[in-house]
Amino acid sequence: MANEDIVARIEANPKYHELVRKRSSYSIIMSILMIIAYYGYILLIAFNKEWLGTPLAPGMVTTIGIPLGVGVIVFTIAITNVYVRKANSDFDDMSAEVIKEANQK
Amino acid sequence: MINRTLRNTLFVAAGLLAAGGALAAGADLGNTTKQATNWVAIAMFAIFVAITLGITKWAAARTKSAADFYTAGGGITGFQNGLAIAGDYMSAASFLGISGLVFANGFDGLIFSIGWLVGWPVITFLMAERLRNLGKFTFADVAAYRFAQVPMRSFAATGSLVVVAFYMIAQMVGAGQLIKVLFGLEYTVAVILVGVLMMCYVLFGGMTATTWVQIIKAIMLLTGATFMALAVLFQFGFNPEALFAKAVEVHSKHQAIMAPGGLIKDPVSAISVGMALMFGTAGLPHILMRFFTVPSAKEARKSVGWATTWIGYFYILTFIIGFGAIVMLTQDPAAYYVPKMVDGVQAVGADGKPLWDGLRGGGNMAAIHLANAVGGNVFLGFISAVAFATILAVVAGLTLSGASAVSHDLYATVFKHGNADSSSELRVSKITTVCLGIIAVFLGIAFEKENVAYMVMLAFAIACSANFPVLFMSVLWKDCTTKGAVAGGVVGLVASVGLTILSASVWEAVLKNPKGSAWFPYSSPALFSMTAAFLVIYLVSKMDNSAQAKLERSLYPAQKVRSETGVGAATASGH
Numbered sequence: 001m002a003n004e005d006i007v008a009r010i011e012a013n014p015k016y017h018e019l020v021r022k023r024s025s026y027s028i029i030m031s032i033l034m035i036i037a038y039y040g041y042i043l044l045i046a047f048n049k050e051w052l053g054t055p056l057a058p059g060m061v062t063t064i065g066i067p068l069g070v071g072v073i074v075f076t077i078a079i080t081n082v083y084v085r086k087a088n089s090d091f092d093d094m095s096a097e098v099i100k101e102a103n104q105k
Numbered sequence: 106m107i108n109r110t111l112r113n114t115l116f117v118a119a120g121l122l123a124a125g126g127a128l129a130a131g132a133d134l135g136n137t138t139k140q141a142t143n144w145v146a147i148a149m150f151a152i153f154v155a156i157t158l159g160i161t162k163w164a165a166a167r168t169k170s171a172a173d174f175y176t177a178g179g180g181i182t183g184f185q186n187g188l189a190i191a192g193d194y195m196s197a198a199s200f201l202g203i204s205g206l207v208f209a210n211g212f213d214g215l216i217f218s219i220g221w222l223v224g225w226p227v228i229t230f231l232m233a234e235r236l237r238n239l240g241k242f243t244f245a246d247v248a249a250y251r252f253a254q255v256p257m258r259s260f261a262a263t264g265s266l267v268v269v270a271f272y273m274i275a276q277m278v279g280a281g282q283l284i285k286v287l288f289g290l291e292y293t294v295a296v297i298l299v300g301v302l303m304m305c306y307v308l309f310g311g312m313t314a315t316t317w318v319q320i321i322k323a324i325m326l327l328t329g330a331t332f333m334a335l336a337v338l339f340q341f342g343f344n345p346e347a348l349f350a351k352a353v354e355v356h357s358k359h360q361a362i363m364a365p366g367g368l369i370k371d372p373v374s375a376i377s378v379g380m381a382l383m384f385g386t387a388g389l390p391h392i393l394m395r396f397f398t399v400p401s402a403k404e405a406r407k408s409v410g411w412a413t414t415w416i417g418y419f420y421i422l423t424f425i426i427g428f429g430a431i432v433m434l435t436q437d438p439a440a441y442y443v444p445k446m447v448d449g450v451q452a453v454g455a456d457g458k459p460l461w462d463g464l465r466g467g468g469n470m471a472a473i474h475l476a477n478a479v480g481g482n483v484f485l486g487f488i489s490a491v492a493f494a495t496i497l498a499v500v501a502g503l504t505l506s507g508a509s510a511v512s513h514d515l516y517a518t519v520f521k522h523g524n525a526d527s528s529s530e531l532r533v534s535k536i537t538t539v540c541l542g543i544i545a546v547f548l549g550i551a552f553e554k555e556n557v558a559y560m561v562m563l564a565f566a567i568a569c570s571a572n573f574p575v576l577f578m579s580v581l582w583k584d585c586t587t588k589g590a591v592a593g594g595v596v597g598l599v600a601s602v603g604l605t606i607l608s609a610s611v612w613e614a615v616l617k618n619p620k621g622s623a624w625f626p627y628s629s630p631a632l633f634s635m636t637a638a639f640l641v642i643y644l645v646s647k648m649d650n651s652a653q654a655k656l657e658r659s660l661y662p663a664q665k666v667r668s669e670t671g672v673g674a675a676t677a678s679g680h
Contacts, residue, residue: 003673007666020669027230034226035383038219042379045216045365046372053212053364061350063363069215070421073222077417080226084410087234088403095670102672 009102019094023087030083034076041072142289145486150288153321153494154302160317164310171527174311174534175242175509176397179675181316183404187411190395192319193502194386194412195326195419197279197495198561201469203420207427208434208464208471211352211362214427216369218420220379224386225413232387233409234402235580235668241675243506244393244572245514248579251660252587253653254523258514260591264571264598265390265510268564269503270548272389273541275560276503277549280496286466287473287489292553300546303500307508307538312398315501322498325491327415330422333472333488336479337429345425352431362431374628381565381631388568388576391506402671423472430471433478434464441465441474500545508537559610562629566605570597570634578642580668583661586654589646597638604630 010016044052045065052065168174181189199221207214240246245261277296284295306314341347349363356362369375386392396405434441442461444451452460464470476488512534517525525533575594578585605611607625612618646654667673 004663006672007663010666010670010672011662016666016670020665023669031227031230034223034230038223038383039376039379041219042216042369042375043372045369046375049365055363060346061353061360061363062346063212065212065365066215066349066363069212069219070424072219073417073421076219076222076226077414080229080413081410083226083229084406087406092403099670099672 006099006102010098013098013101015094015101016098019091019098022094023091026086026091027083030079034079037072037075041068044068143287143486143489145482146288146489147486149486149490150493153325153490157302157314157318157321157494157497158305160321161306161310161314164313164317167313168309168311171242171513171530171534173313174531175394175505175513177312177316179398179400181398181404183399183407184411185316185320186395186399186404186408188323188415189316189319189398190392190408190412191415191419192321192323192326192495192498193391193395194416195323195495196276196499196561197283197492198275199420200326200330200423200495201283201472201492203423204427204430204472204475205469207424208430209468210366210368211356211358211428211431212364213366213368215424216365218423220382222413222417222420223379223383225409225416227383228387228392229406229409229413231577231581232393233396233405234671236393236396237399237402237405238668238671238674239580239664240397242394242397242513243509244390244576245510245518248576248590249518250579251657251664252579252590253657254518256587256591258518260575260594261572262510262514262519264388264567264575264594265514266507267598267602268388268390268568268572269507269510271560271564271567272391273500273503273507273545274548274552275557275564276496276500277545278552278555278557280493280500281549281553283469283492283496286470287492293550296546296549299496299500300542300549302497303504303545304538304542306497306501307504307542308535312505315498315505316398318494318501319498322491322494323415325487326495327419327422329476329484329488329491330419330426332484333429333475333479334422334425337425337433337475340433348425348428348432352428355435356431370628373632377627377629377632378562380635381562381569381629383569384573384635385565385567385569385631388572389564390510390568390572391502393572393576394506394509395502397675402674426472426475429479430475434471434474437478441478504538504541504545507541508534511537556614559605559614562610563602563605566601566629566631566634567598569631570601570638571595574635574638574642578639578646580664582646583665584646584658585642586646586649586651586657588649588651588654589642589644592645593638593640593642596641597634600634600637601630604634 052068053063056062056064056067167178172178203214203217206217236244236247239250243261243265245258245265248261249257277299280299281292281296284290285292288295306318337348338345341351353360353363395408399405399408438461441464443463443465445460445462446452454460464474466473473485473488473492477485480487512530516533517523517530571594574597575590578593579590604625607623608627608630609623612623613620
């Protein structure tokens with residue numbers, strides 16, 4: 001079976017377009033969340049250093065900026081792994097189905 | 106006593122069984138002078154070299170085809186590749202530089218760590234699986250997939266080599282300076298040693314040896330940094346607030362180290378630097394190349410998930426290590442600081458205490474001195490060896506990606522028009538590896554006394570302004586054409602280099618023009634050069650109505666099917 005035939009059949013399968021649409025919107029949403037988290041933090045530093053330098057509670061030396069900054073790191077790790085898990089299970093299942101259907105016909 | 110016991114326990118737990126017995130003796134050796142030849146460090150490093158050369162010998166037997174050389178035959182697992190990516194990315198600059206920045210300024214080091222991490226989700230969401238599905242050996246395979254091969258490959262190879270060159274010079278100069286302080290070796294000897302070892306790994310072991318050097322280095326670095334962070338936290342009952350409180354008390358800047366300082370000057374610079382780091386990571390050729398070493402898109406995603414996890418974890422550790430250094434190094438200033446001398450005697454402050462003048466060996470030595478403070482001379486030797494291994498792993502990856510750009514993109518595709526056989530392509534890669542090694546040593550020596558601080562940031566700026574837009578648009582935008590991609594890429598490349606030369610970090614710091622005379626006022630050109638690249642790709646592609654452009658657009662649906670589903674993707678070669 002020629003590869004072009006398989007490609008044409010995948011192209012004609014609405015499930016393929018559904019997969020592309022779902023996965024693209026998922027990764028775009030994730031990218032936007034990441035951009036908000038990172039640039040939000042950077043702009044906070046650029047515009048409001050004082051607030052970030054405020055102690056968490058009276059008498060403490062740890063400032064608001066520290067847990068927020070560590071939080072951005074943890075968020076980055078978390079969001080990456082959430083995407084990987086979702087893509088490696090749900091999206092890959094959809095993808096496998098599309099390929100299977102293209103090979104069957 | 107409890108402290109010592111914990112130290113030993115962690116040491117053994119860290120997998121340093123061989124060194125464990127020597128620890129008791131080593132801890133008492135205390136403060137050796139850093140400038141003297143450090144035999145413990147050299148012995149540790151010799152062990153690392155022996156192991157990695159052994160692996161190279163094993164890998165050499167498996168490196169027969171061009172595919173083995175470039176991608177280890179595509180048989181690396183996602184977990185292994187994740188560690189290797191982390192090993193490729195966590196440079197000595199980020200380990201010593203960020204902990205040194207935390208030591209000097211506290212909070213600002215955290216801002217840097219975050220910046221170096223945020224490129225990873227971008228790669229994960231937008232690039233990783235598409236790269237794996239479309240590419241074979243280099244990122245040019247992906248960028249040139251449906252385009253005219255000669256112009257696209259020429260551009261992509263240029264983009265790769267320029268990024269590799271700047272990144273490499275920074276690494277070689279850093280290696281020479283670092284090893285001079287750590288091992289007491291001559292600068293030139295250190296640079297030649299790095300060049301020769303990296304050539305051995307790449308020349309004989311190709312991607313297989315490079316991958317394992319990076320994996321071993323990543324494990325050593327993560328283990329060493331974990332031990333240091335735990336040792337610091339243990340002293341404060343695992344209470345960060347107690348650590349910070351002590352640091353604020355002893356640091357000369359006091360509470361100011363807990364708030365953002367001068368690192369971020371103006372919002373435009375902040376955004377621009379952020380863009381260089383966030384999108385530049387997705388344009389680094391030696392990082393992109395790692396995605397072709399795994400057998401499938403699934404494994405490619407797993408690798409980037411693991412890589413992000415390890416790198417993020419590592420940056421949290423460097424933050425703790427920097428604060429640990431603030432607290433612990435001031436407890437024994439005579440061992441770690443240079444005395445502030447006035448008329449041949451150490452100056453004394455108003456309170457009668459002696460005054461000190463910065464760390465021995467410079468600001469980047471905070472983590473190294475902390476290693477001595479928490480683990481004695483043996484652990485100091487271990488961390489020094491880790492720092493050296495770190496440089497080797499990074500330069501090996503850079504050399505391999507430079508060699509593949511020359512042999513796979515320029516030689517096989519541009520000069521031989523795709524008709525080169527695997528063995529002649531492999532021969533060209535090996536010749537290029539030797540040439541790159543010699544050039545790297547030469548540049549390392551030539552730039553010894555130069556200010557190279559801007560070079561890593563420049564490499565990121567070029568990667569995000571030239572390589573990333575071309576890659577992104579060719580994969581995700583159906584109307585993109587060869588003309589548009591090449592024009593935009595060239596604009597991004599020229600703009601990022603040009604604006605960097607006109608900025609303070611080169612115009613004033615390197616070219617010695619008067620302060621304030623720099624034409625470009627921001628810290629990074631990325632915001633302007635990357636935007637320009639995207640704009641030019643868009644406009645030129647839109648205006649391109651040639652027959653070639655129509656053909657390229659008609660090839661997009663098939664490219665998309667392959668990039669989204671992996672149908673027709675290069676598979677792992679069997680052994």
